[in-house]
Amino acid sequence: MQQVRSVITEFKGTHYDFGRSQAEWLKTTLMMENRAKEWRKRRPRFDINIDETMHAFMKYAPGIWEELIGLQDGLHMDMTQVLLNFGHYRVYAKPSGCSVFTTEDYMVRNYDYHPATYDGRFTFYKPSDIGYATMAPVSRITGRMDGVNEHGLVMGYNFMHRKAPGDGFVCYMIGRMVLEYCKNVDDAVAFLKEIPHRSSFSYILLDPSGITKIVEATPRDKTVRNHHYCTNHFEVLTHENRRVLDDSHMRMHHLKQLNGQMDAAHAFQLMNQHDGGIFSDKYSSWSGTIHTSCYHPKKLTCDITLGAGSKPVQLSLRDWLDGKPLPQYEITGQIDTHLTFASE
Numbered sequence: 001m002q003q004v005r006s007v008i009t010e011f012k013g014t015h016y017d018f019g020r021s022q023a024e025w026l027k028t029t030l031m032m033e034n035r036a037k038e039w040r041k042r043r044p045r046f047d048i049n050i051d052e053t054m055h056a057f058m059k060y061a062p063g064i065w066e067e068l069i070g071l072q073d074g075l076h077m078d079m080t081q082v083l084l085n086f087g088h089y090r091v092y093a094k095p096s097g098c099s100v101f102t103t104e105d106y107m108v109r110n111y112d113y114h115p116a117t118y119d120g121r122f123t124f125y126k127p128s129d130i131g132y133a134t135m136a137p138v139s140r141i142t143g144r145m146d147g148v149n150e151h152g153l154v155m156g157y158n159f160m161h162r163k164a165p166g167d168g169f170v171c172y173m174i175g176r177m178v179l180e181y182c183k184n185v186d187d188a189v190a191f192l193k194e195i196p197h198r199s200s201f202s203y204i205l206l207d208p209s210g211i212t213k214i215v216e217a218t219p220r221d222k223t224v225r226n227h228h229y230c231t232n233h234f235e236v237l238t239h240e241n242r243r244v245l246d247d248s249h250m251r252m253h254h255l256k257q258l259n260g261q262m263d264a265a266h267a268f269q270l271m272n273q274h275d276g277g278i279f280s281d282k283y284s285s286w287s288g289t290i291h292t293s294c295y296h297p298k299k300l301t302c303d304i305t306l307g308a309g310s311k312p313v314q315l316s317l318r319d320w321l322d323g324k325p326l327p328q329y330e331i332t333g334q335i336d337t338h339l340t341f342a343s344e
Contacts, residue, residue, distance in 0.1 A: 001334050001335070001336050002334065002335060002337070002338065002340075003332065003333075003334055004115075004120070004306050004307065004332070004333055004334065004335055004341060005120065005306070005330050005331065005332045005333075006119075006120045006121060006122050006137065006291070006306060006330070006331040006332075007120060007121050007122070007329065007330055008121075008122045008123075008124075008313075008315070008326055008328065008329045008330060008331065009025075009121055009122070009123045009124070009329075010123070010124040010125075010320065010326060011123070011124070011125050011126075012125075012126040012128065013127075013128050014063075014066065014127065014128055014129045015063040015064060015065075015066040015067040015070065015127055015129055015130070015131075016066040016067065016069060016070040017070060018067050018070060018125065018127070019066070019067035019068060019069065019070020019071040019072075019073075019074065020070040020071075020073060020074040021070075021074075022067075022070075022071060022074070022141055022142075023070065023071050023073070023074020023075045024074060026071075026074075026075065026141070027075075029343040029344075030343060030344060031119070031141075031342055031343045032075075032085070034116070034342055034343075035085055035342070038116075039084070046090040046165075047090065048080050048083050048084055048087075048090070049090075050079050050080065050083065052089075052167075053083055053087055053089045053090070056089055056169070056196070057087075057089075060169075060177055060181070060191075060194075060195055061131075061176075061177045061180070061181060062130065063127055063129055063130040063131050063180070064142060064173075064176065064177070064180075066129070067142060068082055068083070068086060068087060068142070071086055071141070071142075085140070085141070086140065086141050086142045087142075087173075088140060088142065088143055088169060088170045088172060088173035089168070089169050089170075089173070089198070090167055090168070090198060096112055096113040096114075096159040096232075096286050096287055097110070097112030097113070097158075097159070097231075097232060097247070097248075097251070097280055097282070097287035097288075097289075098110060098111055098112045098113075098156070098157070098158040098159060098231070098232065099112070099158070099230070099231050099251045099252075099255055099271065099278050100156050100158060100204045100229070100230045100231075101228060101229055101255050101258050101267060101271070102204065102206050102212040102228045103210075103228065103260045103262070103264075103267075104210030104211075104260070105210065105264065105296060105297075105298065106206075106264040106267070106294055106295060106296050106297075107146075107154045107156060107204065107206045107212075107294065107295045107297075108264065108267045108268050108271050108292070108293070108294040109146055109156045109204075109271075109292070109293050109294070109295075110271050110272075110278060110279060110280070110289045110291075110292050111137070111145055111146065111156075111289070111290050111291045111292075111293070112280050112282075112287045112288060112289050112290070113286060113287070113288070113290060114283065114284075114286045114288070114339065115283055115288070115290060115335065115337060115339040115340060115341055116339055116340065116341070116342055117139075117140075117342060118139075118290050118341045118342060119137075119138045119139060119140065119141065119341070119342055119343060120341040120342070120343050120344070121137070121138040121343075122135070122136070122137045122138065122304065122315075122331060123135070123136065123137075123138050124317065124320050124326070126150075126321065127180070131180040131181055132149040132150050132151060132179070132180055132181070132183070133149065133150040133317065133321055134147050134148065134149045134150070134179045134180055134317070135147060135148060135302060135315060135317045135320070136148070136175075136176075136179060137291060137293070137304070139172035139175075140172055142173065142176065143170075143171075143172025143173045143175065143176050144172060144175045144176040144179055145157070145171075145172055145175060146175065146293055146295070147175070147179050147295070147302075148179070148295045148297060148300060148302060148317060149179045149180065149182075149183075149317075150300070150317065150321060151183045151184060151207070151208075152207050152208040152297035152298060152300060153178070153179065153182055153183065153184055153185065153187075153188060153205070153206075153207045153297065154205070154206040154207065154295040154297050155175055155178045155179055155188065155203060155204070155205055156175075156203075156204045156293075157171045157174075157175055157201045157202065157203045157204065158201060158202045158204070158230050158231060158232055159171070159199075159200075159201055159232055160199075160200040160201055160202060160216075160218075160232060160233065160234055160240065160241070160242075161199075161200045161240065161241065161242045162199055162200070163200075163242075164219065164220075165198050165199050165219060166196065166197065166198060166219025166220070167196060167198070167219075168195070168196030168197045168198040168219060169195060169196065169197065169198060170198045170199060171199065171201045174192070174195060174197070174201075174203070175203070177191070177195070178191060178192065178203065178205075184207045184209070185205045185206065185207045185209065185211060185212075185213050188203070188205045188213075188215075189205065189213055189215055189224055192215045192217055192222060193215070193222045193224075196219070197217045197218060197219050197222075198219065199218075199219070200217065200218040200219070200234075200240055201217055202214050202215065202216050202217070202230050202234065203215045203217060204230050206295075206297055207297050208297045208298045211226070212226065212227065212228055213225070213226060214226075214227050214230055214235075216234045216235070216236055216237045216240075218237060218240050220240075221237060221240075223236045223237060228260065229252060229255045229256060229258075231248040231249075231251045231252045231255065232245070232247075232248035232251075233245045233248045233249070233252075247287075250277065251277065251278050253277070254276060254277035254278050255278060257270070258270060264294050264296065264303070267294070268292060268294045268303060268312060271292050272289075272292040272305065272308055272309065273308060273309065274308055274309075279292075279308055281336050281337075283335065283336070283337035283339055284337065284339065288335065288337065289307070289308070289335075290306065290307070290335065291304055291305065291306050291307075291331075291333075292304070292305055292312070294312070299316070299318070300316060300317040300318040301314065301315065301316045301317070301318070302314075302315045302316075302317075303315075304331060305331065305333050306331055306332065306333030306334075306335065307333035307334045307335040307336075308333075308334070308335075309333075309334070310332065310333040310334065313327075313328065313331045314327070315327070
């Protein structure tokens with residue numbers, strides 16, 4: 001068991017300046033050194049094409065391309081290395097878990113993955129050039145794993161499989177784009193149908209209308225369904241599923257014990273406790289629960305904790321946009337593993 005923490009950061013300004021700011025933060029951490037070690041151990045199974053990647057960003061998320069240039073200038077790094085580490089286009093994904101439950105008023109989610117991939121940052125960002133303000137946990141500096149934007153659009157994603165990858169963006173960059181460029185569920189569905197996907201994931205969407213839509217997306221096909229539960233198997237594109245889905249079906253069984261009348265605090269507790277059948281300690285297998293988060297689209301708030309059993313931190317995007325100071329600058333918790341976060 002070890003103590004872990006995630007730093008809460010804030011930034012208002014252009015994407016380029018945001019990139020420069022993140023570059024300065026990276027220089028104070030072991031993040032790039034740890035990334036270099038990972039690339040030596042795990043040869044990339046993809047190619048970096050600068051022109052192709054630039055054109056894709058300019059079509060779907062031009063502001064984030066400016067952020068990448070800011071990172072390049074701040075780190076004095078060639079663009080190939082920038083795209084390798086921060087571009088998240090044509091990137092190979094490891095297996096993972098994750099469980100999501102929604103009602104009309106909230107989305108509660110367990111993010112399950114490997115601690116060495118976890119940045120340990122939760123960021124409030126308001127772009128002054130293009131895009132909506134967001135608050136979200138950070139993935140690989142430029143990506144987001146779940147979150148909410150200023151219009152109350154909430155997004156989370158769940159891994160499905162890694163077979164037959166295609167040319168396209170990976171989940172955490174797609175998640176960032178959805179939050180920053182889509183106003184509501186309908187916008188997000190249209191965006192997810194259009195953008196090229198590297199791997200196969202389900203994207204769970206909720207907005208203040210109270211309607212949840214789940215987009216099942218692969219490099220080959222996309223479909224949309226209305227549902228309140230999601231783990232790690234497709235319900236429509238079943239031909240795309242992995243062969244071994246026992247753990248995913250087990251967590252789905254326990255998720256179905258939750259219901260639409262359950263208040264958010266109770267649902268959060270059930271997702272975040274060891275004996276609920278949903279929380280996972282399988283960190284070395286790339287599927288341990290790192291954070292539990294609960295987003296309220298009508299209130300623009302988030303409750304989040306690291307590991308199991310800690311009191312959640314309550315954060316408000318609306319308060320921050322209204323100029324109120326952040327209530328704290330750190331999220332702490334405990335996870336039952338010796339594995340450390342990427343920045344440590």
